[in-house]
Amino acid sequence: MQEEEHFLEEALPIAPGERAFVADELAPFVGMLITNLMYAAPLERVIAARAERSLGETIPLPWIFIVANCVAWLGYSYATLDHWVFMSNFPGAALGLCCGTTAIAHGRPMQRRAVDRALVALAAVVAA
Numbered sequence: 001m002q003e004e005e006h007f008l009e010e011a012l013p014i015a016p017g018e019r020a021f022v023a024d025e026l027a028p029f030v031g032m033l034i035t036n037l038m039y040a041a042p043l044e045r046v047i048a049a050r051a052e053r054s055l056g057e058t059i060p061l062p063w064i065f066i067v068a069n070c071v072a073w074l075g076y077s078y079a080t081l082d083h084w085v086f087m088s089n090f091p092g093a094a095l096g097l098c099c100g101t102t103a104i105a106h107g108r109p110m111q112r113r114a115v116d117r118a119l120v121a122l123a124a125v126v127a128a
Contacts, residue, residue, distance in 0.1 A: 028084035039066060039092035046102045053106050060103030060115050067096035068122035075126075 042063060049055050070093035077085035103115045 032088040035088045055107045063099035064118040
């Protein structure tokens with residue numbers, strides 16, 4: 001263990017207080033920004049689908065997986081009181097719900113059935 005700490009001190013020539021800032025604040029903040037940008041990626045297509053009142057050939061299932069993933073992580077953030085995990089996943093859950101409701105409202109019957117089935121299955125998994 002001491003060898004590992006010694007290696008880190010040589011690899012990261014920054015003061016311990018700065019190292020704590022990077023590990024405890026900067027890295028989680030950057031991670032939160034990246035995840036929220038990732039969850040916002042389908043918004044352009046969702047806005048277009050709402051304007052056209054059709055999903056077209058868009059596959060909406062990833063949007064439902066976003067909801068399930070974020071809800072599961074929100075449960076973890078509640079259990080551990082980790083505000084970084086919460087801030088990384090609450091916007092994703094909200095955006096995923098927005099995308100999912102768009103799929104239900106504007107999808108073809110086959111797309112809506114796939115979304116319904118995925119929602120039920122993933123709700124059971126997340127609840128377990």
